Every structure is written in C-alpha cells, then in structure tokens.
Amino acid sequence: YLRKAAPDVLATARAQRWDPAEVLKVLITEEVVGRDAATRRLRRTTANFPTGKTLGSWRPEESTIPEATQNALVTLEWIGRAE
Numbered sequence: 001y002l003r004k005a006a007p008d009v010l011a012t013a014r015a016q017r018w019d020p021a022e023v024l025k026v027l028i029t030e031e032v033v034g035r036d037a038a039t040r041r042l043r044r045t046t047a048n049f050p051t052g053k054t055l056g057s058w059r060p061e062e063s064t065i066p067e068a069t070q071n072a073l074v075t076l077e078w079i080g081r082a083e
Contacts, residue, residue, distance in 0.1 A: 001034025002027050 006027060013023045044051070060070050072078050 002031040004034075005030040 009023065009026050009030070012018070013026075055074055058070075060067065063070065065073075
C-alpha cells in the first residue's frame with residue numbers, strides 16, 4: 001500500500017516542500033489504511049458472509065422478522081442505547 005501511494009505522495013511532497021516527517025506520516029497512514037481494508041476483506045471472506053447485499057435489496061414483506069424489529073435494525077437507533 002505504501003509502494004502504491006509513494007510516487008504520488010513523494011511528488012506532492014517535493015512540489016509543496018513537505019517536511020520529511022510529514023511525508024513519513026502520510027505514507028505510514030496509507031499503509032495502515034490499506035492493511036486495515038485488506039484485513040476486513042479477508043475476515044469477511046473467511047466468515048463466508050454473503051457479498052453484494054445491501055439493505056436496498058432487502059424485501060421486508062418476504063421476511064418473518066417483525067416489522068418493528070426490521071425498522072430498528074435499519075435505523076440502528078438501538079446502538080446508542082447499548083442494547
């Protein structure tokens with residue numbers, strides 16, 4: 001991830017005369033973000049979660065889950081209550 005971002009970051013850093021510490025900070029941040037994304041993808045794949053599904057494709061009328069429960073899940077309002 002760092003190698004992919006390095007050419008653009010270094011060109012910008014040269015043009016804008018960044019401090020070397022700032023260059024390292026940006027490159028390391030890119031590496032961390034890339035690794036985190038890769039880890040999430042790997043964990044989803046390993047967990048065999050269904051892919052490509054969104055709430056937009058959900059058909060509530062075909063579900064046996066009560067409507068109130070479906071609405072609560074969609075809005076995520078229960079998270080603030082720590083239930």
